Amino acid sequence: MIRAIVTDIEGTTSDIRFVHNVLFPYARERLAAFITAQQFADPVKSILDNLREEIAQPNASPAELTQTLFTFMDEDRKSTALKALQGLIWRDGYVNGDFTGHLYPDVLPALEKWKSEGIDLYVYSSGSVAAQKLLFGYSDEGDITHLFSGYFDTHVGAKREVPSYQTIAKQIGHSAGHILFLSDIHQELDAAEQAGFRTVQLIRGDGDTASHHHQVPRFDKIHPEQIPS
Numbered sequence: 001m002i003r004a005i006v007t008d009i010e011g012t013t014s015d016i017r018f019v020h021n022v023l024f025p026y027a028r029e030r031l032a033a034f035i036t037a038q039q040f041a042d043p044v045k046s047i048l049d050n051l052r053e054e055i056a057q058p059n060a061s062p063a064e065l066t067q068t069l070f071t072f073m074d075e076d077r078k079s080t081a082l083k084a085l086q087g088l089i090w091r092d093g094y095v096n097g098d099f100t101g102h103l104y105p106d107v108l109p110a111l112e113k114w115k116s117e118g119i120d121l122y123v124y125s126s127g128s129v130a131a132q133k134l135l136f137g138y139s140d141e142g143d144i145t146h147l148f149s150g151y152f153d154t155h156v157g158a159k160r161e162v163p164s165y166q167t168i169a170k171q172i173g174h175s176a177g178h179i180l181f182l183s184d185i186h187q188e189l190d191a192a193e194q195a196g197f198r199t200v201q202l203i204r205g206d207g208d209t210a211s212h213h214h215q216v217p218r219f220d221k222i223h224p225e226q227i228p229s
């Protein structure tokens with residue numbers, strides 16, 4: 001019996017194009033000025049220190065760190081420091097109404113149904129927890145954060161690493177076999193499966209023939225009650 005569902009965001013609840021064509025450029029255009037303005041004040045000061053640690057360059061200047069962050073953005077590197085800064089910059093965009101968090105139309109009805117059936121809902125994304133709360137707090141369907149019991153980001157580890165899912169299961173408090181993980185990326189599902197999670201892969205666009213996970217095109221095709229324990 002499924003007691004909790006953990007969902008990815010990009011490519012699962014929300015269109016990859018929203019993340020790559022709206023969110024990422026918004027942060028890229030503002031990053032250098034944001035760091036210049038905020039470098040001496042927390043949380044940015046601490047995030048820059050964390051980045052120095054991440055790249056093992058304790059004396060890197062703000063200008064050098066900014067260059068590193070641009071390289072990370074080019075590579076779509078899931079750096080915890082980059083994700084924290086992007087989340088801070090996106091806040092303005094959401095609050096000013098420059099954009100709302102994209103949700104596929106099948107997502108909200110399914111989340112509400114599962115929640116009403118007593119299934120606890122969680123989010124796991126490389127985007128920072130703050131960024132996740134913004135996307136769902138300022139979503140196309142309004143604030144839907146009340147549906148979620150918790151959020152996980154790269155502070156628990158990378159999404160393709162098995163221990164990340166073991167940590168999530170421990171924090172949720174259900175055994176892994178009672179937790180369903182939803183993602184569009186089969187390598188993330190592989191890691192979750194190795195940790196004992198049940199898995200379903202969202203195929204929102206092109207198929208994925210390299211995957212052995214159960215595949216669905218939309219959330220209304222997911223039936224947690226039919227997933228055997």
Ligand SMILES: CSCCC(=O)C(=O)COP(=O)(O)O
Pocket residue numbers: 008009010019023078083086124125126127128131132135159
């Ligand atoms: C919180 S929305 C932005 C998601 C993001 O920054 C990202 O890098 C997507 O990573 P994911 O692990 O969710 O594919």
Ligand SMILES: [Mg+2]
Pocket residue numbers: 008009010011012183184185
């Ligand atoms: Mg994804």
